[in-house]
Amino acid sequence: MNYRKKFFVEPGSKVRLNDVDPSFTGKHESADEAREAIAKDCDRLAHLQYRLYAENRRSLLVVLQAPDAAGKDGTVRHVFGSLNPQGATAHAFKVPTAEEAAHDFLWRAHKVTPARGSIAIFNRSYYEDVLVTRVHDLVPKDAIPKRFDRIAEFEKNLQQAGTQILKFYLHISADEQLRRFQQRLEDPNRQWKISESDYSERPYWNDYRKAYEDALEHTSTERSPWYVIPANHKWFRNLAVARIVTETLDEMDLQFPAPTVDIEEMRAKFHAAEGEPAGKA
Numbered sequence: 001m002n003y004r005k006k007f008f009v010e011p012g013s014k015v016r017l018n019d020v021d022p023s024f025t026g027k028h029e030s031a032d033e034a035r036e037a038i039a040k041d042c043d044r045l046a047h048l049q050y051r052l053y054a055e056n057r058r059s060l061l062v063v064l065q066a067p068d069a070a071g072k073d074g075t076v077r078h079v080f081g082s083l084n085p086q087g088a089t090a091h092a093f094k095v096p097t098a099e100e101a102a103h104d105f106l107w108r109a110h111k112v113t114p115a116r117g118s119i120a121i122f123n124r125s126y127y128e129d130v131l132v133t134r135v136h137d138l139v140p141k142d143a144i145p146k147r148f149d150r151i152a153e154f155e156k157n158l159q160q161a162g163t164q165i166l167k168f169y170l171h172i173s174a175d176e177q178l179r180r181f182q183q184r185l186e187d188p189n190r191q192w193k194i195s196e197s198d199y200s201e202r203p204y205w206n207d208y209r210k211a212y213e214d215a216l217e218h219t220s221t222e223r224s225p226w227y228v229i230p231a232n233h234k235w236f237r238n239l240a241v242a243r244i245v246t247e248t249l250d251e252m253d254l255q256f257p258a259p260t261v262d263i264e265e266m267r268a269k270f271h272a273a274e275g276e277p278a279g280k281a
Ligand code: AMP
Pocket: 093, 094, 095, 096, 124, 128, 129, 132, 133, 195, 197
């Protein structure tokens, strides 16, 4: 199945998240059965990162947005965990600091966009500024459409500098979120993840839905696509994200740069030096 086609948000199309099955797993039936496919994609991803780094011309920005407990952290760990840290960054966007809040909303994001040759993963992003800010009326209503325009310009600017952007909305059901919160409460290894906001945000579930639907509709483009990833099953979420990222990198046709030395000449030099002791006699 072509996940890039299936989960792509058509630019300008109405998004109805309630119509998307968060438990979808396609032809795959279980985590066990999909394990090999995921491992293969993750290996391929590591290889493609190597080419991206070597080429040193373009970069990749991956944006992860989702409700609480939908698996942003898990996606970073499972899908991007095999990347070479030299050439990859992950950045979690929290409530803006005083310094960040004193700047335009894109300032803190622009500083951590990927350098040439590298991959940046945004765990939350500048999209929070059209989501949480909207749900809690932190900005005037008419600021939101203007921010969609600013975002479009910002992403275009990055593209023109050689950055490929991929944006994933991890789609879980309200029931699955509750189940995961419950799991956090019961598991001593997960209790640290619980935050007051997990519970205080749940009454706003429908408002967030609406804010996401609008944001996806207004900011998905061919060059800077949004994908709605069914994420009730963690393994399927990992598979779909890994597949879309690797296929996109594949399509970028990353090239190793030409050597900076004359290989024949270097070979001759090495041959001539063969058998001679290293260092000065
Ligand atoms: P977490 O990802 O669970 O560590 O939580 C980060 C929190 O920061 C979430 O509640 C976000 O909604 C909040 N946050 C991130 N960006 C912004 C923003 N621009 N304005 C307000 N809150 C934000």
